[in-house]
Amino acid sequence: MVDAILVRPARAFVYCMTNDPTFGELYKAKAILEADLEAAIDAFIADPTTVSFTIGEAYTVDPHAAVAASPFATATMAQANSSEYVKRSFVRMAILLSKPVRVGA
Template structure:
């Protein structure tokens, strides 16, 4: 299957995973980085894609809501952070 994408269009992390430009273990590492430090610096994926994890979580309505509650355990927060990262659009370079 051939996927044609405009060069100016930024793909989601999930789409980059499907294209094998970002590996699942890298997404796991990004989630781990956010869970360890919500203010962590920009996360850099293997192929040079960069993602501000805090911004990705803030822009995701569900993740932002769960994280903002404060008294929610990591088992509930983690899937929302993962969803936010997968739906975010990393920059290249």
């Protein structure tokens, strides 16, 4: 089921957000803020065992499961010589690809 369709004829771009969006889709739709996403990344970097983090007022993410589901993020976090920037980038990617849990749902 599709919640919203945004059509931009000038670019022939169609964006659909389903009833079960990823954090990436919510981010594109401006339903979550950059500051909230950065806070989730900071929480995981500080404590990789973090299993629940509230993003905004409506969603929670399990950063540990998101990173564990991404082979690239898992490998990057395991490498001692990976820079902070690279680690943050892969954690960000893993979170954006994960599915949120609605608070109170």
